[in-house]
Amino acid sequence: QEQLQQWGAGLLKPSETLSLTCAVHGGSLKDYYWSWIRQTPDKGLEWIGEINHSGSTKNNPSLKSRVTMSVDTSKNHVSLRLTAVTAADTAVYFCARVLTYDYEWGSYIRTTFFFDLWGQGTPVTVAS
Amino acid sequence: SVLTQPPSVSGAPGQRVTISCTGNSSNLGAGYDVHWYQHLPGTAPKLLIYGNDKWPSAVPNRFSGSKSGTSASLAITGLQAEDEGDYYCQSYDNSLGVSRIFGGGTKLTVL
Numbered sequence: 001q002e003q004l005q006q007w008g009a010g011l012l013k014p015s016e017t018l019s020l021t022c023a024v025h026g027g028s029l030k031d032y033y034w035s036w037i038r039q040t041p042d043k044g045l046e047w048i049g050e051i052n053h054s055g056s057t058k059n060n061p062s063l064k065s066r067v068t069m070s071v072d073t074s075k076n077h078v079s080l081r082l083t084a085v086t087a088a089d090t091a092v093y094f095c096a097r098v099l100t101y102d103y104e105w106g107s108y109i110r111t112t113f114f115f116d117l118w119g120q121g122t123p124v125t126v127a128s
Numbered sequence: 129s130v131l132t133q134p135p136s137v138s139g140a141p142g143q144r145v146t147i148s149c150t151g152n153s154s155n156l157g158a159g160y161d162v163h164w165y166q167h168l169p170g171t172a173p174k175l176l177i178y179g180n181d182k183w184p185s186a187v188p189n190r191f192s193g194s195k196s197g198t199s200a201s202l203a204i205t206g207l208q209a210e211d212e213g214d215y216y217c218q219s220y221d222n223s224l225g226v227s228r229i230f231g232g233g234t235k236l237t238v239l
Contacts, residue, residue, distance in 0.1 A: 004172075035228070044129060045165075045173075045216055045230040061225035094173065101179075105159030112220055113228055114163040116184065118172040 002027040004095050004119035012126045018082040022095030022119050029053040029071060033098040034078045035115060036069065038091035046091075050098055051078055085126045095119040130155065130224065131162075131217050131231035138237040139207045147234045149200040149217035155229060157198040160220040164193055164202045167233075168213035176215070177202060204236070212238045 008020035022034065035050040049059040051069040059067055068081040082089060096115035103110055132150040139145040149162060156162060164177040175184050177193035180200065192203045204211060217231040 044233040047226060047228040108159065110159050112161040112179065114175065114178050114218060116175045120172050
């Protein structure tokens with residue numbers, strides 16, 4: 001059964017760099033995009049970005065300048081780095097697998113994206 | 129949040145509750161599908177409904193979804209104590225740089 005296992009430092013000081021890793025167990029990185037999503041009490045769920053096995057990325061513009069995502073296919077890992085953290089980055093961070101499909105809507109073709117497999121979440125607190 | 133959900137809903141065991149998700153002409157109204165997630169305390173979020181009304185395997189049909197225009201709904205029938213948790217809708221928006229959008233979440237309390 002496929003599972004995502006996450007780990008990383010849970011307590012950071014302002015200006016430090018958040019670093020998280022997500023391992024795919026029982027499946028392959030290939031053929032999917034892998035997202036990072038965070039949850040805060042104020043904003044709920046917020047999409048951070050996603051990466052595929054070849055390293056192609058898509059990003060949330062509000063975080064893009066501070067986010068680096070990477071992939072290690074030999075270890076079946078994806079990783080997230082978020083630089084210059086502040087208290088506003090305090091959240092539970094999740095990795096998730098992205099599924100996508102196309103469908104017709106009137107004369108248009110739509111593409112939808114959703115998340116069918118999630119990691120257990122990593123709480124990260126930023127405090128001085 | 130771009131998608132609007134009620135902050136909380138509640139119901140007694142066995143009852144039916146619905147959770148609404150309201151968007152606009154750039155997301156739900158533009159024909160983009162809505163998906164629903166259940167997040168129970170201490171667990172990973174779980175895909176509950178995808179493509180407006182489709183069930184992933186192992187999700188009981190007590191959960192159902194619908195969409196019309198700029199609104200969507202998640203219905204839960206035969207409410208059980210273990211359903212208590214947070215529920216989120218999610219879709220795609222073609223006017224924002226952050227294309228994958230979530231609702232603010234709804235806390236379901238089983239009385």
